[in-house]
Amino acid sequence: MRLNVICIATAMVMPLSSVAAAEDCSALSIRTAKSEIKAALRAANFSESEISFVTAGADGALARLRWQDLNARGQTCGIDPVRAQMLRCTAQRLPWLLQQTVKPLDSATSVAGWGKERLSVREAAFFGKFNGCLAAAKDALFR
Numbered sequence: 001m002r003l004n005v006i007c008i009a010t011a012m013v014m015p016l017s018s019v020a021a022a023e024d025c026s027a028l029s030i031r032t033a034k035s036e037i038k039a040a041l042r043a044a045n046f047s048e049s050e051i052s053f054v055t056a057g058a059d060g061a062l063a064r065l066r067w068q069d070l071n072a073r074g075q076t077c078g079i080d081p082v083r084a085q086m087l088r089c090t091a092q093r094l095p096w097l098l099q100q101t102v103k104p105l106d107s108a109t110s111v112a113g114w115g116k117e118r119l120s121v122r123e124a125a126f127f128g129k130f131n132g133c134l135a136a137a138k139d140a141l142f143r
């Protein structure tokens with residue numbers, strides 16, 4: 001239950017002002033952001049199967065975002081830099097969230113996401129944090 005509350009609370013306070021205020025946000029690379037998120041997941045002791053699962057889920061969510069749906073600020077950046085910032089947002093904030101959990105990170109939760117009925121605590125933390133960053137981006141950079 002505590003993990004769910006933390007995920008919901010952090011999802012509500014994820015500003016993406018760094019994208020909105022960046023002088024040259026178009027320089028943000030999706031390839032670099034994907035490398036950064038994988039490095040962050042390895043540093044957080046995600047297994048290779050967990051890394052594959054959460055990155056595939058994030059990739060699917062990011063692929064559904066369309067340039068045509070960006071507002072003027074988002075269009076200035078471009079869709080791939082906006083996607084990159086969502087991954088960076090998740091990578092930067094995930095370690096803190098994982099430190100706050102009280103359940104073993106490998107244990108199963110009742111949280112479902114991306115087609116899986118019971119996410120591990122690690123996967124649920126990523127899922128919640130990613131969706132928080134996604135919601136903040138949609139609020140700041142999409143119509």
